Amino acid sequence: MSDAATRRQALAALTDGPGVTPVNPPILLPANPYFDLAGEDFGRRLLLTNGSDGTEYCLRPDFTLPITTAYLESESAGLPEAFGYLGPIFRQRVTGPTEFDQAGLELFAQKDPDAALDRVLVFALSALETYGIKPTVRLGSVALFEALLAAADMPDVWRSRIRHRFGHPEAMARLLERLADPHTATAGALPWKREDLLGVVADQMVNAGLSLTGSRSPEEIAERYFEKQTLAAARVPSETITLLQNYLSVAADARTALISIEGLAEDQGIDISEPLARLMTHFETLEAAENVGEISFEGGFSPRLDYYTGIVFEMKSHNGTLVSGGEYDRLLERLGAARRITASGCSVWVDRLEAETRL
Amino acid sequence: MRDVILAVPSKGRLEELSRAVFAEAGLSITRPGGARSYAGALEGIDEVSVRFMPAGEIARELVRGTVDLGITGVDLIHETAENGPESVVLACDLGFGEADVVVAIPDAWIDVTHMRDLSDVASDFRARHGRWLRVATKYVNLTRRYFAEHGIAEYRIVESVGATEAAPASGAADLIVDITSTGSTLKANGLRILVDGTILKSSAHLIVSRGSQWSPAQRLVLSQLLDAIGVVANEG
Numbered sequence: 001m002s003d004a005a006t007r008r009q010a011l012a013a014l015t016d017g018p019g020v021t022p023v024n025p026p027i028l029l030p031a032n033p034y035f036d037l038a039g040e041d042f043g044r045r046l047l048l049t050n051g052s053d054g055t056e057y058c059l060r061p062d063f064t065l066p067i068t069t070a071y072l073e074s075e076s077a078g079l080p081e082a083f084g085y086l087g088p089i090f091r092q093r094v095t096g097p098t099e100f101d102q103a104g105l106e107l108f109a110q111k112d113p114d115a116a117l118d119r120v121l122v123f124a125l126s127a128l129e130t131y132g133i134k135p136t137v138r139l140g141s142v143a144l145f146e147a148l149l150a151a152a153d154m155p156d157v158w159r160s161r162i163r164h165r166f167g168h169p170e171a172m173a174r175l176l177e178r179l180a181d182p183h184t185a186t187a188g189a190l191p192w193k194r195e196d197l198l199g200v201v202a203d204q205m206v207n208a209g210l211s212l213t214g215s216r217s218p219e220e221i222a223e224r225y226f227e228k229q230t231l232a233a234a235r236v237p238s239e240t241i242t243l244l245q246n247y248l249s250v251a252a253d254a255r256t257a258l259i260s261i262e263g264l265a266e267d268q269g270i271d272i273s274e275p276l277a278r279l280m281t282h283f284e285t286l287e288a289a290e291n292v293g294e295i296s297f298e299g300g301f302s303p304r305l306d307y308y309t310g311i312v313f314e315m316k317s318h319n320g321t322l323v324s325g326g327e328y329d330r331l332l333e334r335l336g337a338a339r340r341i342t343a344s345g346c347s348v349w350v351d352r353l354e355a356e357t358r359l
Numbered sequence: 360m361r362d363v364i365l366a367v368p369s370k371g372r373l374e375e376l377s378r379a380v381f382a383e384a385g386l387s388i389t390r391p392g393g394a395r396s397y398a399g400a401l402e403g404i405d406e407v408s409v410r411f412m413p414a415g416e417i418a419r420e421l422v423r424g425t426v427d428l429g430i431t432g433v434d435l436i437h438e439t440a441e442n443g444p445e446s447v448v449l450a451c452d453l454g455f456g457e458a459d460v461v462v463a464i465p466d467a468w469i470d471v472t473h474m475r476d477l478s479d480v481a482s483d484f485r486a487r488h489g490r491w492l493r494v495a496t497k498y499v500n501l502t503r504r505y506f507a508e509h510g511i512a513e514y515r516i517v518e519s520v521g522a523t524e525a526a527p528a529s530g531a532a533d534l535i536v537d538i539t540s541t542g543s544t545l546k547a548n549g550l551r552i553l554v555d556g557t558i559l560k561s562s563a564h565l566i567v568s569r570g571s572q573w574s575p576a577q578r579l580v581l582s583q584l585l586d587a588i589g590v591v592a593n594e595g
Contacts, residue, residue: 039491039512040503044441094442164482164510171478171510178475197469204467208549209528216468216480216533220487224480225470304512 010130015084025066031056059090104347124323131353135315136293140301144275151270155234167302250299257297307331362408366429369411376455384587406580422446424570434561448567456563458540462556474509481513491515495532502536505558524548
């Protein structure tokens with residue numbers, strides 16, 4: 001057997017190992033759930049096709065969504081499960097539609113989320129080892145940022161707005177700059193009494209032929225209008241802005257980074273020791289592995305998708321990202337679970353591993 | 360040598376103004392078969408053959424490289440394909456067909472003036488309304504890119520080919536991305552452009568395809584043509 005085939009077989013064995021159920025979801029999937037979950041930005045990467053009744057379908061662009069959906073619909077929903085996969089996915093690239101293989105692991109409702117994440121990390125490293133690759137690792141933590149944000153001194157109205165921009169460096173930088181240089185609210189000619197303002201908005205809507213209930217209601221608009229006035233007046237202390245900016249700019253080897261973040265928090269009297277300790281544990285798991293290069297941590301690193309919750313990671317070579325994954329405890333709720341079910345996993349870009357060994 | 364193929368809008372005001380630009384340069388576009396014919400010529404440069412096509416098709420064929428150069432709107436180049444702008448060179452702004460692609464919201468949304476407000480509205484829209492914020496547009500690529508630049512991911516595009524400005528009133532969408540030259544259609548429909556809602560300032564351009572095969576002889580014809588229109592051809 002050729003080297004390539006041997007490697008491939010070893011990788012397949014990882015996705016079919018002890019305690020892992022190998023799964024192979026359909027290649028043709030309804031497109032709507034992807035748009036619903038990930039929005040237009042991911043939607044543009046789909047290979048779409050239409051049923052004769054107009055329903056949109058796509059070629060499987062990832063494994064996580066169909067696996068998670070099937071798990072939620074199964075009898076074991078809510079029970080600990082581990083799924084492995086290896087197979088083709090399809091995405092639009094600038095150069096045209098592309099088919100490539102992905103392998104991965106999905107862990108649901110594990111009793112010990114820390115052990116689960118370590119299992120994911122070890123799986124990823126094993127997959128890379130199969131191909132003789134010693135990756136660098138990039139760590140981030142949604143939980144750490146959320147803990148910092150929750151404890152930082154600022155008016156509550158701003159917290160959700162800042163959180164919403166986490167993982168989008170440009171939008172975040174713009175918001176923090178704006179906060180650092182607040183403008184006074186322009187009251188304008190609009191009435192300040194709630195009932196009067198509601199009347200003005202409702203009149204405008206009716207005149208424009210807009211439904212008062214189909215989209216944003218006059219109440220919602222008026223409420224946010226007043227909130228915006230309040231926001232403009234609700235100053236975020238400059239120390240807090242500096243803290244956030246410093247936190248987001250942290251990018252160093254993980255140990256140094258975590259120590260400097262600890263220092264940042266201590267200076268402000270903020271306790272984020274729990275998520276920090278968690279990160280340290282998983283950093284040590286990685287550090288103890290043999291085939292691992294430099295491990296870094298970046299304060300601002302997060303996928304844009306809002307269902308990620310805890311630690312996130314990428315494993316890379318100088319050619320790019322080979323594995324990405326993390327914890328996404330909000331995913332199952334987003335897909336209809338009645339309660340929070342922990343989830344973690346990763347996906348391995350098999351074509352990139354294969355390209356790597358050909359170099 | 361095969362002729363250099365120049366695509367010209369096939370009808371209406373765009374055709375008239377295109378002809379006028381070439382006429383000013385001492386080149387006259389002829390259409391021997393009349394208004395319904397597809398092929399024409401350029402009097403003055405024999406090596407150019409003219410094709411009359413709808414402006415949208417011109418953009419598509421320029422990006423594909425099946426015509427060598429053409430006159431069409433920059434907005435259409437962006438909209439034809441994600442790699443549209445990279446696939447062509449904008450040789451010359453012809454100074455007509457000026458229009459902006461803009462983000463417009465119902466005027467009644469008094470709390471929304473900038474893209475950052477829209478970002479806030481989008482972020483909790485689904486929690487409030489049980490569906491995503493909907494944007495009606497035919498400019499799918501431009502919208503996706505602009506919204507992504509502003510950190511807005513939580514929305515859906517409703518593709519709309521005509522009368523986009525009516526989408527909020529009909530309930531098909533909450534806001535729109537559309538092209539406007541004076542803004543009067545938007546205003547008449549109770550819509551307002553966001554302060555930072557101009558995605559693209561478009562106008563008709565003479566556009567050269569990067570994808571088509573340019574032989575040295577054809578390059579010569581191209582530079583002759585561009586010189587005549589008043590452009591220095593520095594790129595192929």
